[in-house]
Ligand SMILES: Cc1ncc(C[n+]2csc(CCOP(=O)(O)OP(=O)(O)O)c2C)c(N)n1
């Protein structure tokens with residue numbers, strides 16, 4: 175398989191481009207999409223398929239649902255995850271419901287693309303890792319790519335999926351570079367990937383915390399602790415089987431998540447493993463998550479509420495050294 | 502505006518201009534972080550509106566809020582300390598540029614979600630009215646917010662309940678990177694609200710005398726509880742949408758046009774032309790403002806960063 179190097183965001187746009195070329199039902203809508211005639215997407219696919227929208231999230235997303243019901247495959251670039259909240263009814267009580275409510279007679283193939291987690295001084299309203307609000311919503315799929323290759327492959331799969339998909343790209347990864355397969359590249363939903371094998375402890379991380387977990391694993395390896403790092407890639411559907419199989423090998427689980435602790439992937443995985451993998455655990459499950467607070471503006475406070483490599487390393491050490499009391 | 506009012510408004514405009522130019526530099530030097538939207542070129546609206554408000558009148562703003570906060574009376578040092586993430590900042594370093602709040606001076610706050618501030622102003626107007634006070638609520642928003650669903654919901658409710666709220670739309674012709682024509686077939690915001698019977702209208706927002714006169718004409722009726730008003734101020738931002746924006750989506754404004762449109766230069770020309778101000782006093786406005794900003798920078802740098810644990814302890818009111 176031949177590859178080329180590109181950025182994380184470049185890989186997302188590459189997938190949209192390929193899918194638009196492949197299927198003329200694919201539309202691209204959004205507030206910072208194709209505002210000018212020399213925009214490459216407008217030039218390639220025309221102003222009918224590539225449309226800039228007003229700041230009208232409710233109408234924008236609701237319209238995408240309606241277009242999907244009528245056979246199109248719209249991709250809405252909602253810019254930031256928080257702006258979806260303006261249109262919450264359309265996202266979690268319209269688009270996701272129609273297939274189910276109609277007895278399977280209609281489908282809503284729609285992608286909502288949005289960035290999240292921009293913890294670089296964007297403060298209270300633009301920095302949330304709010305996927306916890308969406309991952310438990312029936313009918314809605316949620317992808318959280320952490321690498322350029324997955325960003326491309328998950329976007330392509332999202333566009334071909336017959337369900338509404340929330341595709342959340344991490345803003346702090348935007349310009350990260352990586353090798354991406356040329357041409358058609360599909361990453362299946364619901365299949366976690368083991369980023370690094372290891373026998374002593376299982377580390378699960380998503381998005382921006384994946385490189386953090388890998389860095390922690392490298393630090394721990396220097397002390398002879400081998401961490402296995404798993405990236406679920408999609409959180410709805412969520413591949414608990416890969417995580418459970420790993421915990422059966424390692425006996426220990428540390429979950430890393432940028433989200434607030436009580437609305438995180440980590441909380442869901444902790445519950446699943448506690449229920450189905452209790453017999454395999456040699457230590458309590460430990461979660462390293464964002465604190466249950468908003469993101470503060472000032473740097474020291476911003477860092478305080480977020481997970482970081484040192485917190486992951488410390489958690490792993492506590493779990494590995496566990497001797498039957500509390501962690 | 503008489504001579505004294507003109508001096509006060511000009512001083513405010515220079516304070517905003519000097520503050521924001523310095524904030525742009527501090528952002529590039531990474532002493533200010535995050536997302537910064539400057540209002541350079543639009544200062545006349547903030548100065549002429551807030552210059553006629555009382556401390557107990559409430560003001561709301563959005564993502565481009567520095568000018569509104571300063572014009573409403575927020576101390577420059579504390580605003581700058583906020584942008585530099587320091588303990589003495591208006592919000593103790595918690596909010597930053599898009600979330601300034603200064604209750605003491607009636608600046609009830611800025612929100613970074615476009616349009617999210619409009620119903621908040623309605624609610625404050627409702628509360629002021631219910632308390633029998635003659636204070637008003639004022640909300641500043643851009644032309645982009647007019648296409649948000651809650652704008653229509655809010656205008657309807659404000660008109661229906663005759664709330665004492667002044668809606669000030671700074672129509673700079675752009676929302677992020679696209680022109681108003683890409684967002685709506687209705688060019689003038691006053692036409693959007695016409696069926697609701699709101700008083701107000703459209704003025705040249707860079708003609709500060711005109712903004713002042715329009716507000717002076719509207720405010721007494723709003724204060725008297727006769728219902729809401731909407732003032733659309735046509736203006737122009739001289740910087741990109743945010744600091745760092747390559748600004749390639751619009752025609753560059755030539756330097757001649759820049760001078761022509763700049764509300765500060767325009768007011769200075771008008772006021773010296775009709776004898777309100779003496780040409781000799783003009784340089785003092787800029788110098789005073791720039792000195793004040795430099796002192797604010799030094800003071801803000803002296804302020805320590807907040808205790809990190811504050812971030813979690815403020816999740817709820819205890
Ligand atoms: C609900 C929502 N959607 C999108 C955005 C992203 N956004 C930030 S500023 C902006 C443009 C606002 O334009 P306008 O209201 O005209 O204000 P201006 O920037 O021109 O002052 C957009 C779309 C947002 N902050 N909130």
Ligand SMILES: [Mg+2]
Nearest residue numbers: 643644675676
């Ligand atoms: Mg605008």
